[in-house]
Amino acid sequence: MSPDVRPDLLSLTPDMLHQTLEEHFASRGQPGYRAGQVQKWIYEGLAHSIDEMTDLPASERAALVEVFRIDEPVADTVQRSEDGTVKHLWRLSDGELVESVLIPTERRLTLCISSQVGCAMGCTFCATGWGGFDRHLSAGEIAGQYRASRRWAEQHDYGAISNIVYMGMGEPLANRKAIHPSLTILNQGYGVGARRITVSTVGVVPGIVELANRPEQFKLALSLHAPSGELRRDLIPLEKRYPLPEVLAALERFDDGGGKRITFEYTMIDGVNDAPELIGPLGDLALRVRAFVNLIPFNPIPYQSWGPSKPNRIRDFEQGLAKRGVSVAVRETRGQDIDAACGQLRGHTLVQIDEKRART
Numbered sequence: 181m182s183p184d185v186r187p188d189l190l191s192l193t194p195d196m197l198h199q200t201l202e203e204h205f206a207s208r209g210q211p212g213y214r215a216g217q218v219q220k221w222i223y224e225g226l227a228h229s230i231d232e233m234t235d236l237p238a239s240e241r242a243a244l245v246e247v248f249r250i251d252e253p254v255a256d257t258v259q260r261s262e263d264g265t266v267k268h269l270w271r272l273s274d275g276e277l278v279e280s281v282l283i284p285t286e287r288r289l290t291l292c293i294s295s296q297v298g299c300a301m302g303c304t305f306c307a308t309g310w311g312g313f314d315r316h317l318s319a320g321e322i323a324g325q326y327r328a329s330r331r332w333a334e335q336h337d338y339g340a341i342s343n344i345v346y347m348g349m350g351e352p353l354a355n356r357k358a359i360h361p362s363l364t365i366l367n368q369g370y371g372v373g374a375r376r377i378t379v380s381t382v383g384v385v386p387g388i389v390e391l392a393n394r395p396e397q398f399k400l401a402l403s404l405h406a407p408s409g410e411l412r413r414d415l416i417p418l419e420k421r422y423p424l425p426e427v428l429a430a431l432e433r434f435d436d437g438g439g440k441r442i443t444f445e446y447t448m449i450d451g452v453n454d455a456p457e458l459i460g461p462l463g464d465l466a467l468r469v470r471a472f473v474n475l476i477p478f479n480p481i482p483y484q485s486w487g488p489s490k491p492n493r494i495r496d497f498e499q500g501l502a503k504r505g506v507s508v509a510v511r512e513t514r515g516q517d518i519d520a521a522c523g524q525l526r527g528h529t530l531v532q533i534d535e536k537r538a539r540t
């Protein structure tokens with residue numbers, strides 16, 4: 181099947197979408213307000229298809245379909261955890277699979293989205309890293325996870341999505357061509373506040389600088405996982421390309437604008453990165469860039485024998501950091517009964533597909 185070359189309306193930033201639609205309707209002698217009608221269907225109506233845009237004449241809908249498409253991911257699998265966490269495996273138009281996770285808490289509904297199919301970074305603690313890289317997602321495929329998840333959440337009494345984190349499959353800042361427009365689309369198109377959107381990175385320095393230079397107050401989470409380059413290198417191969425001092429220098433370009441914009445993610449792995457002597461250096465780094473520290477008990481993955489740090493070790497880190505004046509929290513592990521460690525659901529599905537193929 182030849183690829184569909186029609187532009188995906190979901191991949192255009194609101195300004196580009198408006199201009200593109202205005203030009204399209206002008207070329208057909210249609211009034212300018214038609215562009216606004218389509219935009220409303222996309223951002224407010226969350227229309228799956230152009231055919232749903234019933235306030236446009238049928239001839240105009242047919243003309244739009246000839247030129248454009250709406251390429252939203254389709255749910256392949258939905259898993260709901262006992263704790264309310266919901267994991268979607270989305271099938272993209274070329275058959276590739278990506279995951280997103282809805283995480284409800286008392287005051288928030290957070291959506292964790294993917295930015296790539298697989299990941300090239302090869303972090304040793306991550307299921308996606310072990311699976312390798314397939315391709316980048318488009319801006320529309322990234323925003324599409326939000327649209328489809330929002331619709332699901334509304335239909336299942338989960339309420340409104342309050343926060344978005346780019347912490348699913350892939351390294352977002354390795355796909356900046358799509359990440360930047362996707363941030364604009366989520367913020368300006370769907371109205372998600374910049375301070376409610378967090379981009380996570382393992383330390384892609386040029387991407388951190390670009391994000392810091394954007395006028396919006398998007399938040400950044402650095403997957404730190406070790407306070408020294410030597411130890412970090414064993415967990416995150418990218419450390420060799422962008423060593424910790426360079427990453428920290430880039431983080432210093434973030435103006436916190438009165439609120440904490442940087443978070444350190446620190447996955448605590450038993451006997452790997454939880455020695456008490458690491459608390460001091462970790463605290464120093466956090467204070468240097470005014471980062472909030474999330475301590476995350478390691479969620480075991482199929483390819484590793486590692487386990488989470490013991491609860492008393494995690495407590496020592498939490499108290500030790502707090503004593504040094506660092507803002508810190510222990511993040512509970514959510515959705516363990518539904519393969520919630522990133523990349524696991526896709527990994528299992530691919531194994532099942534392979535097994536099925538082998539049987540046929």
Ligand code: SF4
Nearest residue numbers: 299301303306309350
């Ligand atoms: S932790 Fe993130 S960057 Fe590292 S391999 Fe996993 S998805 Fe990629």
